[in-house]
Amino acid sequence: MTYAIRAEGLVRRFGSTTALAGVDLEVPTGTVFGLLGPNGAGKTTAVRVLATLLRADEGHATVGGFDVDRDAHRVRQLIGLTGQYASVDEALTGTENLLLIARLLGFSRSDARSRARQLLADFHLSDAAERAAKTYSGGMRRRLDLAASLVGRPQVLFLDEPTTGLDPRSRNELWDIVRDLVSDGVTVLLTTQYLEEADQLAGEIAVVDHGRVIAQGTPEELKSKTGGQILAVRPVDPAELSTVVAIAGEVSGATPEVAQTTVTVPVNDPGVLPAVVRRLDAAEIQVAELALRGSSLDEVFLSLTGHRAEQDAPADTELERTPA
Amino acid sequence: MTAATLTAPLAPARRLSLVAGLRHTVTLAWRSLVQIKHNPMELLDLSIQPVMFVLLFTYVFGGAISGSPGDYLKFALPGIIVQNAFFATMTTGFGLNNDLTKGVFDRLQALPIARWAPLAGRILADTVKQAWSVSLLVGVGMVLGFRLGNGVLGLLGAFALLLAFSLAASWISVLVGVLVSEPDKVQIFGFMVIFPLTFTSNAFVPTETMPSWLQRWVEVNPVTILADALRGLLVGGPVAGPAGKALIWGAAIAAIFAPLAVRALKRRV
Numbered sequence: 001m002t003y004a005i006r007a008e009g010l011v012r013r014f015g016s017t018t019a020l021a022g023v024d025l026e027v028p029t030g031t032v033f034g035l036l037g038p039n040g041a042g043k044t045t046a047v048r049v050l051a052t053l054l055r056a057d058e059g060h061a062t063v064g065g066f067d068v069d070r071d072a073h074r075v076r077q078l079i080g081l082t083g084q085y086a087s088v089d090e091a092l093t094g095t096e097n098l099l100l101i102a103r104l105l106g107f108s109r110s111d112a113r114s115r116a117r118q119l120l121a122d123f124h125l126s127d128a129a130e131r132a133a134k135t136y137s138g139g140m141r142r143r144l145d146l147a148a149s150l151v152g153r154p155q156v157l158f159l160d161e162p163t164t165g166l167d168p169r170s171r172n173e174l175w176d177i178v179r180d181l182v183s184d185g186v187t188v189l190l191t192t193q194y195l196e197e198a199d200q201l202a203g204e205i206a207v208v209d210h211g212r213v214i215a216q217g218t219p220e221e222l223k224s225k226t227g228g229q230i231l232a233v234r235p236v237d238p239a240e241l242s243t244v245v246a247i248a249g250e251v252s253g254a255t256p257e258v259a260q261t262t263v264t265v266p267v268n269d270p271g272v273l274p275a276v277v278r279r280l281d282a283a284e285i286q287v288a289e290l291a292l293r294g295s296s297l298d299e300v301f302l303s304l305t306g307h308r309a310e311q312d313a314p315a316d317t318e319l320e321r322t323p324a
Numbered sequence: 325m326t327a328a329t330l331t332a333p334l335a336p337a338r339r340l341s342l343v344a345g346l347r348h349t350v351t352l353a354w355r356s357l358v359q360i361k362h363n364p365m366e367l368l369d370l371s372i373q374p375v376m377f378v379l380l381f382t383y384v385f386g387g388a389i390s391g392s393p394g395d396y397l398k399f400a401l402p403g404i405i406v407q408n409a410f411f412a413t414m415t416t417g418f419g420l421n422n423d424l425t426k427g428v429f430d431r432l433q434a435l436p437i438a439r440w441a442p443l444a445g446r447i448l449a450d451t452v453k454q455a456w457s458v459s460l461l462v463g464v465g466m467v468l469g470f471r472l473g474n475g476v477l478g479l480l481g482a483f484a485l486l487l488a489f490s491l492a493a494s495w496i497s498v499l500v501g502v503l504v505s506e507p508d509k510v511q512i513f514g515f516m517v518i519f520p521l522t523f524t525s526n527a528f529v530p531t532e533t534m535p536s537w538l539q540r541w542v543e544v545n546p547v548t549i550l551a552d553a554l555r556g557l558l559v560g561g562p563v564a565g566p567a568g569k570a571l572i573w574g575a576a577i578a579a580i581f582a583p584l585a586v587r588a589l590k591r592r593v
Binding site for chain 1: 338362423428432435437
């Protein structure tokens with residue numbers, strides 16, 4: 001198997017903050033690899049190191065077989081970067097933005113024009129081609145950002161939180177584009193704090209917290225790590241929640257969680273479900289919902305880090321970027 | 325085999341040629357200049373403000389300072405050109421900070437282009453804008469009665485000296501642009517520093533009319549020196565002395581601020 005991206009022991013500090021505390025990654029060519037973690041986990045720093053924007057203090061990494069530090073110029077010829085921080089010029093039109101990139105990449109004037117026109121059409125931006133990017137909607141901006149990173153037909157694409165702040169429709173559109181790219185053979189490194197996004201797109205996921213990879217595997221593997229399944233019980237009468245919590249905890253041997261009026265608890269033993277049903281019946285509790293389902297990545301994250309991914313997200317991404 | 329791998333370069337080049345870097349610089353300068361098309365306010369800034377200064381200073385202060393607007397114009401136009409040039413250098417820091425905070429700089433740095441091209445492109449574009457403002461100022465001055473004492477040669481000399489000095493001074497602007505957190509702060513800096521700097525000079529008023537403690541500063545102020553050099557080149561009088569001193573000032577500013585700016589930029593990105 002060939003790897004489009006390999007990183008070994010990446011460490012990066014900003015003053016007294018350690019943004020990367022020894023990150024190893026191996027991304028097979030032609031796959032989508034998800035870096036999942038809350039804000040400030042070190043995802044953006046990792047992308048910036050791999051995209052040659054930032055030097056690691058320790059460790060080394062290759063992209064397309066080239067060292068990101070010693071052979072940065074070669075790496076830059078293979079990659080595309082889209083994200084929170086890599087953005088288009090708002091003062092230019094869609095066309096001008098793409099022309100700029102194409103000309104910088106050495107396209108002739110006419111090749112640059114036709115590449116820009118083609119990308120704008122592919123990304124449904126032809127109608128807005130001659131408008132300044134600052135007039136675009138959020139979804140249009142992201143599509144233009146993505147188009148700009150594809151001008152040079154990169155082999156490796158870095159998508160740093162590509163759908164943060166997008167509405168569900170724009171987000172789905174972007175996901176479709178990413179899937180198309182991968183079917184064309186592009187390798188994608190995706191960072192996201194949305195568990196659903198990683199689940200939808202990535203073949204392999206590394207969960208990052210405090211600058212470390214704390215778990216890695218396919219979405220299915222990660223889900224099975226928490227004990228496989230989740231038992232959910234919702235009593236008809238919310239007053240009986242505490243009794244349900246007690247039963248679920250006793251039978252499963254784990255600590256149940258309550259979200260609104262639903263009690264959830266991770267279970268390993270398939271015998272738990274009938275046991276819980278018997279106990280609920282004996283206590284004469286009527287249930288509105290009783291289900292056994294595979295655990296979501298959200299629960300995976302909780303069990304791995306001890307905190308929820310999206311709640312515990314301080315807005316400290318600036319920390320990752322600007323050294324004190 | 326896929327479309328993506330078919331078209332990708334098989335053996336990416338290891339290094340960039342200087343010619344390629346210059347090409348990137350010109351492309352990036354185009355980008356800064358084409359922005360004006362979408363933001364006509366910037367053109368207004370570049371054009372109306374200097375013209376307004378010439379008109380206001382000539383007709384409001386001219387009589388009081390020099391006895392007549394015509395005489396004052398001869399004295400003040402070179403000074404106004406210098407003041408305008410100092411303010412214009414702030415455009416570089418403003419644009420750079422905008423690129424840094426909006427993420428455009430990251431996108432450019434991730435491209436296989438010369439590392440220095442984004443900065444050089446910006447400075448090149450700002451030099452073009454600077455040349456436009458100076459041309460406009462001289463043009464308006466001539467309409468109002470300003471006459472070139474040393475012909476076209478003097479004018480070209482003034483252009484060259486001013487652009488050389490601006491290039492050096494724009495390193496201050498780059499440093500400010502890298503250090504502050506948002507573009508507006510570059511403008512605030514410009515106002516707080518450049519405004520008093522240009523007024524405590526002989527750009528608008530002869531040095532002799534000021535208190536003696538102030539005169540000592542006014543005489544060494546680079547604005548005074550540059551204004552004197554421009555008077556020599558555009559109107560007549562000594563050139564070599566003030567022009568030499570202006571170049572020394574420029575070299576000193578560049579020697580101090582260029583390394584600081586480059587270091588700050590490397591730390592920030």
